[in-house]
Amino acid sequence: MILVTTETVSDRNCATLGLVTGNTIQSKHMFSDMGQGFKTMVGGELKSYTEMMAKSRAIATQRMIDQAAAMGADAIVGVRYTSASVMQQAAEVLAYGTAVKFV
Template identity: 50%
Template sequence: MIIVTTDFVPGKEIRELKGFVKGSTVQSKNIGRDIMAGLKTIVGGEIREYTDMMNEARQKAIGRMVEDAEAKGANAIVQVRLETSAVMQNASEIIAYGTAVTVEQENS
């Protein structure tokens, strides 16, 4: 699956629009991460536990978006965006969305 943030795939012609696709996940903090984060806020620096959690959440959201695109018969997703929002205290949603398309295939 080709994933780009642009309106087109460089060097490829879009053959068909398949429509809007999305994937999301809601991640919550856990007590182990909270303890480590609390200690880190005292001394300063990156809170690696949360960075890792959000990276994992982004990958899940993108993976679910790709599944949605594949179900529609797409081989690429253009105009991809990622957003995050707090859905409740100590929980954040990550959503990945874009437009599923089919682009010309390489000749083998």
């Protein structure tokens, strides 16, 4: 599956199939969250959260790809990501784009 942030795939004619999305909501366990809270006092990267968000993006992306594949898509154009806090220790990552078929 080809994923691009552009509105087209270079040198390809595409037929639009529709919107595809994938999302996940992740949280860290209480002890990890406390450890990261202490880290904010001294500064620096919160590696545990960086890893959590990278994993979340990968899951959301795969779910979006699976939805596009079920529609018979060859690519997803206009791929975007967004995130939001859904509660104090949980964040949602949403991947979305437009599924297209090469013609």
